[in-house]
Amino acid sequence: MFDISPFKLVALIVLAVIIFGPDKLPKLVADAMGIIRKIREFSDSAKEDIRKELGPEFKDFEFEDLNPKTFVRKQLATHGEEFGLNDLQELKNGFSKDAAAATAAVKSVRSDPLAKVADDSAPQVDMAKPESTPAAAERPAYDVDAT
Structure with a gap:
């Protein structure tokens, strides 16, 4: 307490x-x-x-059952099958396995940043800088009244 x-x-x-x-x-x-x-x-x-x-x-009534946490725990223990508790537990276990696999993949990429993550069929993006910048004449004129 x-x-x-x-x-x-x-x-x-x-x-x-x-x-x-x-x-x-x-x-x-x-x-x-x-x-x-x-x-x-x-x-x-x-x-x-x-x-x-x-x-x-109400001879088996307990005042501790009035606590919401205790009430829910008791109801899930007695009626877990009806509420689909086993399905939720299986879903949680499956999610944990998927999350562990994703974490391992991220850690492997993080340990070797130059490792190729995407496969060869994915489109490649050209990250090279353009050789020339647009000339000042190509830029639109600044309009004082527009702001």
């Missing part, structure tokens, strides 16, 4: 000792634990009341 590293925990303890002092700190910790205990008892009794009110039809 909480992601506290050991360094942060030590820093919080030192900060608590500095702010509250070593005399008051044990009483504050005991009070905090009592509050947490009361909150847990309250939530447990509320869950039991809800289960009693729902009746025997």
Whole structure:
């Protein structure tokens, strides 16, 4: 629930000792634990009341199932065939193989940039620079009013 590293925990303890002092700190910790205990008892009794009110039809009801991730995971586990989960898994595996092949091809071209990628039947593009540039007389005149 909480992601506290050991360094942060030590820093919080030192900060608590500095702010509250070593005399008051044990009483504050005991009070905090009592509050947490009361909150847990309250939530447990509320869950039991809800289960009693729902009746025997919902005897296997779990509150964790109300979490959307848990609900979806549970539904896919029980009805995976109906939703085509196996087809999606096969599609994913096929895509992974195709992606691996494409990655290998790109890496091979990247390692040898002069390697010929296209086959001989592909049309060749002339990348040579033209020998002369068009003369200034061939260029269209600049129109100040057009801009």
